[in-house]
Amino acid sequence: MSTSLTTPPPASNDRSAEDISRRPLQGIHVLDLTHVLAGPSCTTILADLGAEVLKVERLGVGDMSRQVDPIRQGESYYFAGLNRNKRSLALDLKRKGAKLILEELVRRADVLVENFRPGMLEALGFGYEHLRKLNPALVICSISGFGQSGPLRDHKSFDLVAQAISGVMSLTGEPGRPPMRAGVPIGDILSGVYGAAAIASALIGRMTSGRGCVIDLSMFDALLTTIPYFAGRYLADGDLLPPVGSGDPKVVPYGAFPAADGYIAIAVFGDAFWPLLCQGIGHPELAEDADLAKAGSRLERRQEVETLLIDCLKDKTVAEWCDRFAAVGLPHAPVLSVGAALDHPHTQARRLIVEFEHQKCGKVKSVGSPINIDGEPITTSVRPGPMLGEHTEEVLKELGYDAIAIASLKTEGAIGS
Secondary structure, eight states, X not given: OOOOTTXXXXXXXXXXXXXXXXXXXXXXXXXXXXXXXXXXXXXHHHHHTTOEEEEEEETTTOOGGGGOSSEETTEEHHHHHHTTTEEEEEEOTTSHHHHHHHHHHHHHOSEEEEOSOTTHHHHTTOOHHHHHHHOTTOEEEEEESSOSSSTTTTOOOOHHHHHHHTTTGGGSSOTTSOOOOOSSOHHHHHHHHHHHHHHHHHHHHHHHHOOOEEEEEEHHHHHXXXXXXXXXXXXXXXXXXXXXXXXXXXXXXXXXXXXXSXXXXXXXXXXXXXXXXXXXXXXXXXXXXTTTTSHHHHHHTHHHHHHHHHHHHTTSOHHHHHHHHHHHTOOEXXXXXXXXXXXXXXXXXXXXXXXXXXXXXXXXXXXXXXXXXXXXETTSSOOOOOOTTTTHHHHXXXXXXXXXXXXXXXXXTSEEO
């Protein structure tokens, strides 16, 4: 039986004070009925924080992200990192035996996370009302493209679709060019982060109320929270700001500019940084220009300022400009490739790359959690993402099923391993 948050957890010799502080969700049992990215990213955060996450997957198929490259001996290297620290149970939820297993797991769980399309969980016989009858203290989190209500509730969605309809794509790209999605799946990742935060908050609330709740999250909603500046201008004055590439519609200079061998990002966000830029590029006299000293005037003369800056930067390398700007204290950064960012000394110093052994993929490296507690990353020790159904028999034995019952469920087609 899972630990209840309505009372303090029992003392255990296996849970030192240090371990509890760094893995604060130990003792929390999570049923993970998610697939692809939004849901799995949510449950991975919970797993990294110490929760026992059981990934319930479709028999014979599993999470579709198991098919994502690179593939090693039939197993996805990507999946192994994304779904770290979880166990896998393979069920056919159309079978009576599988439904009974899931019902027992629900009774024992603290949290259930799913990202089926709205209505599918109910069609399987596990609607919210049934789940709450089985376990009134259960925290249920549903993550979908557009949420459990509204005219777009049943509209099929992926991150691209949500970025398009949320307005994010209209703000991304170069002026006068077609709209462009963000290069990373921010709708998926952000809804996963919001999901983990909401679940943790609900668990804290349960300590007082003793009751669970239903959390309804969508990629559409999450993406709207990324545009507060643009939304604020429209809601206040009806202004619609255009895309400006790597720049900002109201700040100049602010963006990525070409140097001799690559691009460098420069952020003059506020008038105090303008003299520092002038000093860094070797033109301190520009700081004396009364018009250019003010953000509004620089905005009116955007083309002039950016052309001047591009002309100055072309004669030196990115590394040389980084040294000069660092010396004067100007916010800047080289525009790095993914590989260069992963290999960067700061990435290594922050211990953001985790490494573990997978029985098929071999040595796997993955980006770990950004969370540090008491000076330590929470992903210093990682289990690889599970094989499909790897823990099926182990979980059933924990539920009290004997060898004969397990064999019968296999014959029925309710379980697999």
